[in-house]
Amino acid sequence: MPKTVVHVFHDDDDSIATGSRVAQRIQEVAADHGSSVEVLCFGPAQRRLSDDGGSAAVATFNRQIDELIAAGVVVGACINAARAEGTEPALTQRGLTLRVARDEFLRFTLEGATVITF
Numbered sequence: 001m002p003k004t005v006v007h008v009f010h011d012d013d014d015s016i017a018t019g020s021r022v023a024q025r026i027q028e029v030a031a032d033h034g035s036s037v038e039v040l041c042f043g044p045a046q047r048r049l050s051d052d053g054g055s056a057a058v059a060t061f062n063r064q065i066d067e068l069i070a071a072g073v074v075v076g077a078c079i080n081a082a083r084a085e086g087t088e089p090a091l092t093q094r095g096l097t098l099r100v101a102r103d104e105f106l107r108f109t110l111e112g113a114t115v116i117t118f
Contacts, residue, residue: 007115017060079098080100
């Protein structure tokens with residue numbers, strides 16, 4: 001099955017809010033086209049997953065990430081970064097899939113996924 005991966009890397013307000021919204025919009029029609037959506041938060045954007053005192057865009061980002069997870073979309077983050085930052089339990093509890101980012105990028109290549117980065 002074809003897959004679109006939304007890779008949210010940058011932590012500026014536009015990237016996090018738009019990247020997570022684009023994933024939602026693609027998810028709305030993916031099944032109709034025999035496709036699926038996955039999200040990977042990595043790098044600076046991953047730190048925003050634990051930022052509860054940030055800007056309105058950070059709140060929007062976290063709400064949209066939670067909505068994607070609730071809709072059954074696999075939302076991942078790097079387990080090594082989560083362990084280093086002490087956020088592994090909180091991210092796991094939210095429903096994020098924690099894996100080694102290096103392995104995820106290789107998996108996307110082997111699956112022939114289209115990766116869009118914000």
